[in-house]
Amino acid sequence: MSLVVQKYGGTSVGDADRIRAVADHVARTRRSGRDVVVVVSAMGKTTDDLIRLANEVSEVQPPREYDMLVSAGERMSTALLCMALAELGVAASSFTGSQAGIVTDTDHTKAKILEIRATRLTEALQEGRVPVVAGFQGVSTDRDVTTLGRGASDLTAVALAAVLGAEACEIYTDVTGVFSADPRVVPDAHRLARVSFEEMLEISAAGGRVLQLRSAEFARNHRVPLQVRSSFTWEPGTWIVEEDATMEQAVVTAVIHTTSQAKVTVSGVKDRPGIAARLFRALADRSVNVDDVVQNTSIHGTTDISFTVPRTDLQTAVDVAEALSGELGANGVQSDREVAKVSVIGAGMRSHPGVTATMFETLAAEGINIDMISTSTIRISCVVRAEEVERAARALHAAFELA
Amino acid sequence: MSLVVQKYGGTSVGDADRIRAVADHVARTRRSGRDVVVVVSAMGKTTDDLIRLANEVSEVQPPREYDMLVSAGERMSTALLCMALAELGVAASSFTGSQAGIVTDTDHTKAKILEIRATRLTEALQEGRVPVVAGFQGVSTDRDVTTLGRGASDLTAVALAAVLGAEACEIYTDVTGVFSADPRVVPDAHRLARVSFEEMLEISAAGGRVLQLRSAEFARNHRVPLQVRSSFTWEPGTWIVEEDATMEQAVVTAVIHTTSQAKVTVSGVKDRPGIAARLFRALADRSVNVDDVVQNTSIHGTTDISFTVPRTDLQTAVDVAEALSGELGANGVQSDREVAKVSVIGAGMRSHPGVTATMFETLAAEGINIDMISTSTIRISCVVRAEEVERAARALHAAFELA
Numbered sequence: 001m002s003l004v005v006q007k008y009g010g011t012s013v014g015d016a017d018r019i020r021a022v023a024d025h026v027a028r029t030r031r032s033g034r035d036v037v038v039v040v041s042a043m044g045k046t047t048d049d050l051i052r053l054a055n056e057v058s059e060v061q062p063p064r065e066y067d068m069l070v071s072a073g074e075r076m077s078t079a080l081l082c083m084a085l086a087e088l089g090v091a092a093s094s095f096t097g098s099q100a101g102i103v104t105d106t107d108h109t110k111a112k113i114l115e116i117r118a119t120r121l122t123e124a125l126q127e128g129r130v131p132v133v134a135g136f137q138g139v140s141t142d143r144d145v146t147t148l149g150r151g152a153s154d155l156t157a158v159a160l161a162a163v164l165g166a167e168a169c170e171i172y173t174d175v176t177g178v179f180s181a182d183p184r185v186v187p188d189a190h191r192l193a194r195v196s197f198e199e200m201l202e203i204s205a206a207g208g209r210v211l212q213l214r215s216a217e218f219a220r221n222h223r224v225p226l227q228v229r230s231s232f233t234w235e236p237g238t239w240i241v242e243e244d245a246t247m248e249q250a251v252v253t254a255v256i257h258t259t260s261q262a263k264v265t266v267s268g269v270k271d272r273p274g275i276a277a278r279l280f281r282a283l284a285d286r287s288v289n290v291d292d293v294v295q296n297t298s299i300h301g302t303t304d305i306s307f308t309v310p311r312t313d314l315q316t317a318v319d320v321a322e323a324l325s326g327e328l329g330a331n332g333v334q335s336d337r338e339v340a341k342v343s344v345i346g347a348g349m350r351s352h353p354g355v356t357a358t359m360f361e362t363l364a365a366e367g368i369n370i371d372m373i374s375t376s377t378i379r380i381s382c383v384v385r386a387e388e389v390e391r392a393a394r395a396l397h398a399a400f401e402l403a
Numbered sequence: 404m405s406l407v408v409q410k411y412g413g414t415s416v417g418d419a420d421r422i423r424a425v426a427d428h429v430a431r432t433r434r435s436g437r438d439v440v441v442v443v444s445a446m447g448k449t450t451d452d453l454i455r456l457a458n459e460v461s462e463v464q465p466p467r468e469y470d471m472l473v474s475a476g477e478r479m480s481t482a483l484l485c486m487a488l489a490e491l492g493v494a495a496s497s498f499t500g501s502q503a504g505i506v507t508d509t510d511h512t513k514a515k516i517l518e519i520r521a522t523r524l525t526e527a528l529q530e531g532r533v534p535v536v537a538g539f540q541g542v543s544t545d546r547d548v549t550t551l552g553r554g555a556s557d558l559t560a561v562a563l564a565a566v567l568g569a570e571a572c573e574i575y576t577d578v579t580g581v582f583s584a585d586p587r588v589v590p591d592a593h594r595l596a597r598v599s600f601e602e603m604l605e606i607s608a609a610g611g612r613v614l615q616l617r618s619a620e621f622a623r624n625h626r627v628p629l630q631v632r633s634s635f636t637w638e639p640g641t642w643i644v645e646e647d648a649t650m651e652q653a654v655v656t657a658v659i660h661t662t663s664q665a666k667v668t669v670s671g672v673k674d675r676p677g678i679a680a681r682l683f684r685a686l687a688d689r690s691v692n693v694d695d696v697v698q699n700t701s702i703h704g705t706t707d708i709s710f711t712v713p714r715t716d717l718q719t720a721v722d723v724a725e726a727l728s729g730e731l732g733a734n735g736v737q738s739d740r741e742v743a744k745v746s747v748i749g750a751g752m753r754s755h756p757g758v759t760a761t762m763f764e765t766l767a768a769e770g771i772n773i774d775m776i777s778t779s780t781i782r783i784s785c786v787v788r789a790e791e792v793e794r795a796a797r798a799l800h801a802a803f804e805l806a
């Protein structure tokens with residue numbers, strides 16, 4: 001029997017009615033003759049509430065304890081969904097990350113999956129049961145509860161789909177798919193019927209919030225066909241699949257912007273081999289997710305290194321840079337919380353070298369200054385002032401005729 | 404180093420302030436030179452909220468899923484308390500029932516502890532850490548999350564104290580100890596400084612809510628010295644210890660009443676060997692906790708069997724009795740939700756045969772009719788109308804001069 005993994009996000013299981021609607025859909029999928037493994041997030045704002053509670057209790061939050069706390073929400077969702085399925089006559093069993101065999105490293109709050117021992121899930125499937133797995137969590141090699149980072153229930157779903165050989169992984173959320181831009185900011189943005197793995201990866205990396213970056217990466221690496229759909233309208237949504245000849249190769253597929261960025265500049269650094277390595281190793285050791293890096297050509301033997309990080313990592317990044325300042329020979333560390341990034345993404349860009357020029361011209365015409373630039377073969381990103389980024393997104397969406 | 408197990412109930416960890424107060428007390432205990440293992444309940448009404456949520460979601464609640472759901476609250480408390488301890492510089496680690504090695508049978512929602520493999524707890528103690536264990540839960544031999552029944556966080560604490568060889572188990576709650584009667588009903592009830600294990604067992608069995616019955620039983624069987632104390636005033640509380648010669652042997656120590664009872668009568672049953680066994684085996688198989696049983700002397704070859712059960716078990720008990728009605732030759736099953744039980748308890752009763760007479764005289768003088776009577780060597784219980792039980796408790800408390 002063919003198998004599908006269905007992942008339901010926090011709003012999709014936000015209250016008792018939503019949970020029953022999800023149970024209905026799982027039951028329908030079963031009736032259509034397919035096996036289902038379900039992955040659920042915590043209900044609505046449960047995880048945020050738990051984090052707020054932790055902040056009330058203590059400023060010191062050992063990561064192991066943080067994981068024990070915030071993993072509770074998903075467990076509740078699994079049990080509640082199994083009850084709703086039982087009422088519909090669908091046999092189902094809940095599984096924590098640990099019970100599902102999701103073994104991770106010991107890097108609490110950002111653990112990486114090392115292995116999935118899915119024995120209990122395959123046993124449940126063989127017994128005709130629907131396994132309902134708590135997303136976002138696993139068990140470490142030290143037998144402690146770990147979490148995989150915010151939004152990582154997607155990753156749980158994609159990883160299980162890969163391991164179980166599912167024909168598809170359906171990500172149910174409160175939007176109807178992947179859009180050509182954020183519809184709240186760009187009113188004429190449209191839903192994309194299909195995007196390639198590579199494009200999805202760049203969209204997530206650029207700050208698109210429909211699918212978590214690590215999940216997009218995992219899906220691409222393991223070629224797990226994904227579908228992003230709404231659990232409110234159950235419309236077809238967006239397929240994320242391998243690029244093929246029949247796929248329409250738009251020059252630009254989507255314009256993505258994100259405001260959750262901050263910039264750090266370490267200035268007057270000695271232009272010597274190993275200096276950048278020293279800095280970025282130290283940042284990695286503190287689990288700072290560095291996004292874009294720019295280093296200007298050296299003048300008078302010194303250079304400036306700028307990089308962007310998620311705003312939540314800014315203080316750690318500044319602390320690391322300042323602690324290393326003497327060793328790097330730097331004459332200062334500056335930071336800026338008010339930056340944002342706008343990116344254009346499209347697989348067709350590979351064969352259309354004019355995209356960069358169009359992007360810069362469009363921003364120039366809007367009087368928007370570009371602070372940093374980074375590119376991949378199918379993406380161009382510009383760091384701009386935070387207050388200008390929505391205007392930039394609208395202008396680029398129009399310029400690349402995405403409406 | 405001497406070891407104490409401290410258990411904190413739901414109100415003791417009811418909000419962020421209470422959790423910090425508990426952390427303070429644990430830190431003080433550590434500073435006094437003792438090792439501590441902490442057991443916590445879910446915060447305040449968390450478990451009730453989860454049960455309400457389950458009822459909103461589904462009428463069908465597979466016991467395995469119920470346990471997965473309601474065990475979540477204790478996990479949160481453990482993590483939050485560890486954070487509060489970390490802020491005070493006390494190294495602590497949270498443990499789920501499973502991580503604490505509490506292995507149970509597979510009787511979900513009422514699982515029994517089979518074994519405690521406390522390796523991780525003793526390791527933590529050796530490392531100078533305070534283990535904080537989620538009460539009320541374990542892991543079954545099928546590797547599923549189980550719960551031990553409502554109020555069973557006490558049991559977790561007592562069982563850990565026994566296994567770890569603790570010098571005492573301190574049960575922290577929102578009352579200052581064990582009272583001679585419920586102070587809300589009997590205004591001149593006083594706190595008992597010491598009660599014997601046997602008395603505590605009878606008090607819990609009779610419906611005293613300070614300590615769960617199974618925990619009292621476990622403490623008695625394993626001779627774990629217990630102290631019941633308030634986490635709000637930190638007063639000395641009540642010691643529950645082995646009876647010894649120096650202990651004051653009051654004829655009656657306490658008057659306990661409970662209104663959470665219901666009565667079932669199976670009437671016109673054939674008076675034949677095996678009839679009662681058949682009925683009560685069937686009730687046990689459905690996990691109905693039968694409390695008192697009364698069978699009248701047979702007249703004309705038939706008899707009536709009456710028994711009391713917790714009100715929550717009434718429907719199941721009636722279903723079982725009705726299903727067996729034909730087989731038992733019964734001519735009817737009656738039930739009554741409006742009964743209550745009042746008990747007098749005292750180790751000194753063994754050598755004072757007049758207690759029964761005093762009890763019946765006291766109730767008679769109040770015009771309170773006795774429906775059922777049961778006794779042990781240190782307890783006499785009477786089932787009365789629910790609306791008369793508080794008056795009965797006050798009259799008995801006065802008659803036995805407990806004020």
